[in-house]
Amino acid sequence: MSDKTLLLIKPNAIMHKHAGEIISMVESQAFVLRDIKILKFTQELAASFYLEHKGKEFYDRLLAFMCSGPTIALLLEKHDAVSSLRELVGDTDPAKRKTETIRYRFAEGITENAVHASDSPEHAKREIRLIFGYNPT
Numbered sequence: 001m002s003d004k005t006l007l008l009i010k011p012n013a014i015m016h017k018h019a020g021e022i023i024s025m026v027e028s029q030a031f032v033l034r035d036i037k038i039l040k041f042t043q044e045l046a047a048s049f050y051l052e053h054k055g056k057e058f059y060d061r062l063l064a065f066m067c068s069g070p071t072i073a074l075l076l077e078k079h080d081a082v083s084s085l086r087e088l089v090g091d092t093d094p095a096k097r098k099t100e101t102i103r104y105r106f107a108e109g110i111t112e113n114a115v116h117a118s119d120s121p122e123h124a125k126r127e128i129r130l131i132f133g134y135n136p137t
């Protein structure tokens with residue numbers, strides 16, 4: 001079944017002008033671009049988006065990083081979109097990243113990791129609603 005997911009191109013990737021290459025990598029894996037938005041996370045939106053990480057050691061650093069510059073959000077559609085995009089994005093742990101992934105190429109650390117991809121269909125729905133303001137059909 002074709003379904004939808006969310007990709008965020010984070011402030012470090014935009015600052016280093018990697019957004020175009022990241023979008024090309026996504027398109028080359030047959031994702032269809034359904035919506036796109038450039039935004040700057042506020043503290044409030046970042047806190048809501050990353051609610052599940054509240055209290056973790058890296059939480060304040062993560063919020064400061066996400067609010068440090070513009071982010072590009074992409075609403076993407078493909079068969080098995082969530083797992084397919086997670087595969088293309090690569091692992092959170094730098095040591096486990098495969099060479100052909102977005103994070104292997106563009107991440108600068110465990111927090112400044114260039115991109116975010118929703119980790120389940122339920123989270124994709126919630127995150128798309130938070131960022132784009134509507135429920136994906």
Ligand code: CMP
Nearest residue numbers: 053058062092110111112113115116117
């Ligand atoms: P993301 O996929 O956006 O989801 C949560 C984010 O928290 C993650 O990418 C990283 O930016 C950050 N993160 C996750 N784990 C750690 C960690 N152990 N130390 C620092 N930052 C982390």
